[in-house]
Amino acid sequence: MIGIGRTTKGSVKAIAYASREEKGRENEYATEISRYGLVGDTPEAIYKELMTIADLNHRVSKPFYNVVLSPLSENTLDWKLEDWEKLVHDFLNKKQLSDNQYIAYLHQDTNTSHLHLIINRIDFNGINKVNQRFIGIQTSNLANELAKDRGWLSVQDLTREKNLQKVKLYGDALKEALKESNSLGELEDQLQEKGYGLNLQFDQNSDLKGLKIFQFVEAEENKKRKENNKKPLNIGVKFSELSRGHNDFKKLKAISVQNYLEQKSEVQIKQQEVVQRPKNYLRR
Known part of the structure; x- marks a missing residue:
């Protein structure tokens, strides 16, 4: 399974891309899998909620952790939405981010179905829960760990x-x-x-x-x-x-x-x- 992660400043456009509500992507489709600490229905509303918590810690210039999880297609042929939701929760649990704001979308309009997670690095107490040092390697290693937990071969x-x-x-x-x-x-x-x-x-x-x-x-x-x-x-x-x-x-x-x-x-x-x-x- 491929795991890609990076820290970002965040934007309405990034959320619109993940939710497939970005202009020019009207024919593409995303399924919301799960969320926590967010109630907004639009990219603008979701971004505003995320920034409200992110502003509790002004020392972090890039308060968002954007993740893509992409299992091999042969491993998810029979998957239901519940299986994708479990993958999201397993990732968050291993990363100890279950209590942070996040929203997860499933993209199935490409050759390989994959998840987009937008996670707030700042928790509700204003603490940064994600060390951005080697964040790409961290995410990739965690994706391999999740794959092994499921009996899949790593990439x-x-x-x-x-x-x-x-x-x-x-x-x-x-x-x-x-x-x-x-x-x-x-x-x-x-x-x-x-x-x-x-x-x-x-x-x-x-x-x-x-x-x-x-x-x-x-x-x-x-x-x-x-x-x-x-x-x-x-x-x-x-x-x-x-x-x-x-x-x-x-x-x-x-x-x-x-x-x-x-x-x-x-x-x-x-x-x-x-x-x-x-x-x-x-x-x-």
Whole structure:
């Protein structure tokens, strides 16, 4: 689960965005999940109530704590509003903010449903309850903790698992193509038949110093992103990643691929020479 948090000065516009009452967002929708210490029905009224309490502590220049909690979509497919409300309360309890003013909205008009929380850092006694030091890291760590409480993999765990799967998939493709190849050119041809491409880097001595294997569909997707002025994705797998994460390439360098193919080629040439060499028969 992704958790994003920051402290802000607060504004009517920020509340209007969270509640989807901002001008220009008439076709978007937000569901209020829960609130505490607030009775206003409009962003203006809610902001005024929040500032009334925030003004109890003039030493805090950014009295609001804005949070986004975004679980993976597969983890919330069957969720009801009560489940989202529990997530809000669990977050506030762990952060010891249950008695502070807050309002929480659920956005479901994007690919991933997520919560927006607007929390007053100042409690009803004028005490600042949120230390803003490393607030982003604090929020992210707490989101991971809530995910683990629910038996979910953290974003880091999922990313690591996906990377391992990708390294195995691409490494296996390279391994199979190497079996059928005797040169880098043949290797490229074999991989092309499987839907993969190679980016090769050589040093001044024509020794292979870098290799990246990628899928053509990835390259095509990046081409489309470039045409649409979008940031390209990091595609493919470098040989250094295979060296760290694939059993068949552990601790090897890219030049090992070149050496392996050259040795195979030499063996094949010698075998052909043996076959083509005329037989010497003993004269009787």
